[in-house]
Amino acid sequence: MIVGLPTTTREYFWTKHGGSTEDLSSRESPLQPMKSDEILVKIHAVSLQFSDLLVGAGRYPLKMPEHLIPCSDMAGEVIAAGDDAGSEWKTGDRVCANFAADHIAGETTLEIQKTAYGGSRHGVLTQYKSFRPHSLVRIPEHLSFEEACTLPCAALTAYSALTGPTPVKSGDTVLILGTGGVSIHGLQFALASGARVIATSSSDEKLKIITKLGAHHVINYKRTPEWHENVLELTDGRGVDHILEVGGAGSLEHSLKCIRIGGWIHIIGFVGGGTPTNVVSASILKSCYLRGIQIGSVAQFKDMNRLLTLHPEITRPVIDKVFPFEEARQAFVYLRSQAHVGKIVIKLA
Structure with missing residues (x-):
């Protein structure tokens, strides 16, 4: 003792x-x-x-x-x-x-x-x-x-999403919904990987902050209810490679409309509301992947920490x-x- x-x-x-x-x-x-x-x-x-x-x-x-x-x-x-x-x-x-x-x-x-x-x-x-x-x-x-x-939940969730079966790579476009912990860590990891980032929020003040953090394009979804159309315009109609989907039912239908064919929607949370329609048909048409994320393992945590150490400022x-x-x-x-x-x-x- x-x-x-x-x-x-x-x-x-x-x-x-x-x-x-x-x-x-x-x-x-x-x-x-x-x-x-x-x-x-x-x-x-x-x-x-x-x-x-x-x-x-x-x-x-x-x-x-x-x-x-x-x-x-x-x-x-x-x-x-x-x-x-x-x-x-x-x-x-x-x-x-x-x-x-x-x-x-x-x-x-x-x-x-x-x-x-x-x-x-x-x-x-x-x-x-x-x-x-x-x-x-x-x-x-x-x-x-x-x-x-x-780190244990927000950062590791974002890391697990973006380093999954098809990891984010330089030149990809990543859509970040909102400005909570997972979303901000996702923004940082995407930037550290050389990806282009589109971010959404209902607040212009928050959009200013995430622009300073490095987001390439921002969209106020409150003023632009059909925000997926802006995302498609920004990607020349191709759609984005990865989406950190934290809104759930309230935003999933829009995400399905702006994911590229074969892209990844990482289902993380449900801070939004509403009931999506035509989700099944939309996901079939896009042949995309809806991937539920449940944080990550100790091994992934250690891998993530190496990334944090390699890029200390961009990932702080x-x-x-x-x-x-x-x-x-x-x-x-x-x-x-x-x-x-x-x-x-x-x-x-």
Whole structure:
């Protein structure tokens, strides 16, 4: 037994399933003793995902623990390692945990999906947490804890999409919908790969920001409801090679109209609304690929970090706002407003 380790942790939890941000509360809890094959981590920063709101509202078809601790994405430092935890991690190492603890490499499975933090198992919005060594990934040296905590879900989702069966390549055209975390990371990875990027938003102010980040063309979809026509004009009628589809039903029909023949629509989220029509016939006519994305593996995480290190400035995470731990509920409210560009972070330490 290691002497001097913390025995309690401050954490947030959902007081009930299917509630609102008002049902997010905090407490001081006994810290479960670290097992001999685990690594104890002091969590410095946590980033929020749109899915965190959906989980709290009971809109995810998951079997969740009672009084679920939310959030999947963290960055922290190792403060202890069990005797049977191997030699890879030592005190002071800076680490992130993968979104699904047991997704080491290759395709996911139903059992792997059940190891996702902040859903099927308790999440990371807590001061201290133990992890199995295989679920941890070293943080690139040039990133702060606040920047690194954006990597496990948003960055890795974008990376998994754009490096899938047909990876994005120099000269491709990539369509990015919106300005949330996945979209901004996708913009950066596409640019780092030499692709041309078209980006959409309902806000001219947000479009100015993503133009500064490197987007080649921007479209205000609120002023241009048939925005797919603009995309086709920008590609001389060919359509785009890849689409990061975060809108879901509200935007999928438009995406199907501006994907090139044989292109890839990476289905990532459903922050939009509406019910698409003629989706089946449109996808058959385009012979395109609709690819559902479920984050990525530890192996992909390590590959992505090499890209981040190779292109440190173009891929640096974009953080909209950092909230102190005591204002976590306000961070969730801000997330719900969708006023942000990039990521929302809660600083614990």
